[in-house]
Amino acid sequence: MSKNLTKRSEDYSKWYNELVVKADLAEMSGVRGCMVIKPYGYAIWEKMQAELDRMFKETGHENAYFPLFIPKSYFSKEASHVDGFAKECAVVTHYRLKNAEDGSGIVVDEDAKLEEELIVRPTSETIIWDTYRKWVQSYRDLPILVNQWANVVRWEMRTRLFLRTAEFLWQEGHTAHATKQEALAEAKQMQGVYADFAENFMAMPVIKGTKTESERFAGALETYTIEALMQDGKALQAGTSHFLGQNFAKAFDVKFTSKEGKLEYVWATSWGVSTRLMGALVMTHSDDKGLVLPPNLAPIQVVIVPIYKGEEQLETISIKAKQIMAELKSKGISVKFDDRDTYKPGWKFAQYELKGVPLRIAMGPRDMENGTVELARRDTLTKETVNQDVLVATIEDLLGKIQESLFNKAKDYRNSHITEVDNFDDFKTVLNGKGGFISAHWDGTSETENKIKDLTKATIRCIPNEYIEEEGVCVFSGKPSTKRVLFAKAY
Amino acid sequence: MSKNLTKRSEDYSKWYNELVVKADLAEMSGVRGCMVIKPYGYAIWEKMQAELDRMFKETGHENAYFPLFIPKSYFSKEASHVDGFAKECAVVTHYRLKNAEDGSGIVVDEDAKLEEELIVRPTSETIIWDTYRKWVQSYRDLPILVNQWANVVRWEMRTRLFLRTAEFLWQEGHTAHATKQEALAEAKQMQGVYADFAENFMAMPVIKGTKTESERFAGALETYTIEALMQDGKALQAGTSHFLGQNFAKAFDVKFTSKEGKLEYVWATSWGVSTRLMGALVMTHSDDKGLVLPPNLAPIQVVIVPIYKGEEQLETISIKAKQIMAELKSKGISVKFDDRDTYKPGWKFAQYELKGVPLRIAMGPRDMENGTVELARRDTLTKETVNQDVLVATIEDLLGKIQESLFNKAKDYRNSHITEVDNFDDFKTVLNGKGGFISAHWDGTSETENKIKDLTKATIRCIPNEYIEEEGVCVFSGKPSTKRVLFAKAY
Ligand SMILES: [Zn+2]
Ligand SMILES: [Zn+2]
Numbered sequence: 001m002s003k004n005l006t007k008r009s010e011d012y013s014k015w016y017n018e019l020v021v022k023a024d025l026a027e028m029s030g031v032r033g034c035m036v037i038k039p040y041g042y043a044i045w046e047k048m049q050a051e052l053d054r055m056f057k058e059t060g061h062e063n064a065y066f067p068l069f070i071p072k073s074y075f076s077k078e079a080s081h082v083d084g085f086a087k088e089c090a091v092v093t094h095y096r097l098k099n100a101e102d103g104s105g106i107v108v109d110e111d112a113k114l115e116e117e118l119i120v121r122p123t124s125e126t127i128i129w130d131t132y133r134k135w136v137q138s139y140r141d142l143p144i145l146v147n148q149w150a151n152v153v154r155w156e157m158r159t160r161l162f163l164r165t166a167e168f169l170w171q172e173g174h175t176a177h178a179t180k181q182e183a184l185a186e187a188k189q190m191q192g193v194y195a196d197f198a199e200n201f202m203a204m205p206v207i208k209g210t211k212t213e214s215e216r217f218a219g220a221l222e223t224y225t226i227e228a229l230m231q232d233g234k235a236l237q238a239g240t241s242h243f244l245g246q247n248f249a250k251a252f253d254v255k256f257t258s259k260e261g262k263l264e265y266v267w268a269t270s271w272g273v274s275t276r277l278m279g280a281l282v283m284t285h286s287d288d289k290g291l292v293l294p295p296n297l298a299p300i301q302v303v304i305v306p307i308y309k310g311e312e313q314l315e316t317i318s319i320k321a322k323q324i325m326a327e328l329k330s331k332g333i334s335v336k337f338d339d340r341d342t343y344k345p346g347w348k349f350a351q352y353e354l355k356g357v358p359l360r361i362a363m364g365p366r367d368m369e370n371g372t373v374e375l376a377r378r379d380t381l382t383k384e385t386v387n388q389d390v391l392v393a394t395i396e397d398l399l400g401k402i403q404e405s406l407f408n409k410a411k412d413y414r415n416s417h418i419t420e421v422d423n424f425d426d427f428k429t430v431l432n433g434k435g436g437f438i439s440a441h442w443d444g445t446s447e448t449e450n451k452i453k454d455l456t457k458a459t460i461r462c463i464p465n466e467y468i469e470e471e472g473v474c475v476f477s478g479k480p481s482t483k484r485v486l487f488a489k490a491y
Numbered sequence: 492m493s494k495n496l497t498k499r500s501e502d503y504s505k506w507y508n509e510l511v512v513k514a515d516l517a518e519m520s521g522v523r524g525c526m527v528i529k530p531y532g533y534a535i536w537e538k539m540q541a542e543l544d545r546m547f548k549e550t551g552h553e554n555a556y557f558p559l560f561i562p563k564s565y566f567s568k569e570a571s572h573v574d575g576f577a578k579e580c581a582v583v584t585h586y587r588l589k590n591a592e593d594g595s596g597i598v599v600d601e602d603a604k605l606e607e608e609l610i611v612r613p614t615s616e617t618i619i620w621d622t623y624r625k626w627v628q629s630y631r632d633l634p635i636l637v638n639q640w641a642n643v644v645r646w647e648m649r650t651r652l653f654l655r656t657a658e659f660l661w662q663e664g665h666t667a668h669a670t671k672q673e674a675l676a677e678a679k680q681m682q683g684v685y686a687d688f689a690e691n692f693m694a695m696p697v698i699k700g701t702k703t704e705s706e707r708f709a710g711a712l713e714t715y716t717i718e719a720l721m722q723d724g725k726a727l728q729a730g731t732s733h734f735l736g737q738n739f740a741k742a743f744d745v746k747f748t749s750k751e752g753k754l755e756y757v758w759a760t761s762w763g764v765s766t767r768l769m770g771a772l773v774m775t776h777s778d779d780k781g782l783v784l785p786p787n788l789a790p791i792q793v794v795i796v797p798i799y800k801g802e803e804q805l806e807t808i809s810i811k812a813k814q815i816m817a818e819l820k821s822k823g824i825s826v827k828f829d830d831r832d833t834y835k836p837g838w839k840f841a842q843y844e845l846k847g848v849p850l851r852i853a854m855g856p857r858d859m860e861n862g863t864v865e866l867a868r869r870d871t872l873t874k875e876t877v878n879q880d881v882l883v884a885t886i887e888d889l890l891g892k893i894q895e896s897l898f899n900k901a902k903d904y905r906n907s908h909i910t911e912v913d914n915f916d917d918f919k920t921v922l923n924g925k926g927g928f929i930s931a932h933w934d935g936t937s938e939t940e941n942k943i944k945d946l947t948k949a950t951i952r953c954i955p956n957e958y959i960e961e962e963g964v965c966v967f968s969g970k971p972s973t974k975r976v977l978f979a980k981a982y
Contacts, residue, residue, distance in 0.1 A: 027625070030565070089587060091583060092584075093599065096580060106573060
């Protein structure tokens, strides 16, 4: 229980790793770098999926499914793309096992070697653009607004649950357009959808911005990002949307006849968020007692724990509890009545704190006499006595307030951790002390960016959409600059 | 359009292959044996998923996610399991690509060879039971009722869209129980859930039964199946639920302490349905004009096609159409208004017939004068003139009737294609003539079963749950038998 959970102030990284496992979100599997997402964690991911899917459909997108495997030759067609992914690919080379001739067990059947190796998709641009070639002839076939929910594999050497795993779950949107303008608008629209989702559904404030050239997706002309800030002062890239220009259309020869009868290459975008958001969720809101979940994402929003001695007391409480449950369910509020007799109330309290259930109702014989319950908020750890008559209305109201309050708290923290600095000493002092985003002038070169990264591990998280035109000099090189960008150490 | 669609009577197999592609359900990808599920096909699959997921949760199951990759050594732990799947496995042997030293392109980096090969999951019993070992100590940890939505890979040599593809999408339930009785009850319950889904949601009648030993899942003690009948008289296994006994618990050492304090092995089930159901759906209801979809599964339930000359007529019709759409949507009915001016009404009619939209409304200037519309049913291809005042009520009513009527039609066909035969000549005559299920006595031996299969290609689809105790002699061997089983050629 929380007693055994490392404190954030002691070791933030250890706190995170322990919490993900203890709260039953996920665990490492016996397969190197691959995780098992446990039912409680998956239930949260399902809520993320459902809301994102709704938002994608509302903006005109449809789902489809493309192959897991990508022939090596496809992969090589877009030069910068293969450079970006070749070093971390799972490669399928054979299609059969057999019994070893010496009886030593099961071995790969060398007679079943593939003529061309298959890559387990790290992302699907290449296989999808190979398909779009068949779907697009005329401007009437455009736009294609397709999303895919899928698993992908990137062979990371150092892995952490949700944040960096060899296999992860995600969605990848892949759209095709007749004009550059339309593709740019789509890529920006999806950055907006992601920001909306992060802030209004996950209660996680984000900064919208553009990536620098060296931080762009492999194959993109522009990468739009949303950047969140974790409680340890490190940034986390929570979603990206890419304007791909005509790179993939050219690599896969996808052309269309325009209204004017001209043959032109198609314009592309792609955009994705992944189970990484689960890590961001944990690190944005949780505390030393365990998970804190915004009500929108809580698999159980309210738990009722009876406090009783003997069957008779339990029965009286159960009747009332079931009545409350029915009322809450009719309002669309998810509720669990934990009447297990194999665990004590104190154990249950700690358990639901660890799992981040937003509201806990405790009901004992005294409450039954008084027509009250004890209502506890997970986020503030405060308790109040509430009259049973107004309980459901109180809960409805509180769930909204908790959602809002979590967002405001995270936003206050984030806002107080954007620090303007104007020289490199301050840069280093803030980075290694207070942490968070550092707003500083930069000369616009990859050279400077890389030097700063080498010296401090800080990267440019983004050029914020809402930057202010301002004369200044680069915090590192002293060269002239017209705007501040955001640096941070990042996950 | 349907003009170009091969007739079922000409070549059923060709009809199916063409229809799946022309109706935009799926197509083969550039990757051997792997399909692309197109947005229209995927929208149908999503409806299947949503309903199944609801049914699983209603019966107490939760979703989780397990790794795509299975170490070869796990795979080998359950002997009959590895025998069943070893010959059709995609094997990952390397984790990196590199530029060839001779500049010839991208090649596998031989320095990045895995110590142990990884199998792309063909099914997840082994990786899941390796995980359950960590989840189970006491009887209080049981049952585990978990389902996974996932992609799996089986390296089939001969592939067909939806029916047999190297990669397919499915759900796999994996449950763990304290007693044999409970595991058996679970496996049978899920067979019931599948049958309910097939009949009441897909309008596809099925026979519930048990597989013979030689048709069982690799590693199962019993396999319960639902068997459907396609319009060409061939059977299709639409879903299976397996009682796995303690085989996987023993292979992966999963034990629990019982209430009585004894250490015992856990009992297991697994059960699954896949995108194969999409093939079953197509072949159960569709006709020579294209798809016929039960309203429950139709992405578009009603389409409105305006028939007009000039902007003014279109505008009058549009106002009415949008009013009808709003009313239909408020009843939860999905509706599309196709006012594209790039296609003629006749083209649109054929298109929506091909795509199986259950109801089509046509509205022209004459209809506007008379306050009527023309309403066409896809399943019966009949048309009627309906007063606009009663249109929405009529549609609501008709959608229910179509769903029912499709089921009854398929059931009549199925029932008239179960033929009792009592000698092997009749067996062959029915099999190669009328087709369908053959109800015949069988002596209970795999030897006879295999001989019949070799001679006729017919397999025992199942021993029906509702068999009748009856003295008889085996249709092949003449040995005594106590019940009839169902034979058929099958997909
Ligand atoms: Zn601080
Ligand atoms: Zn017939």
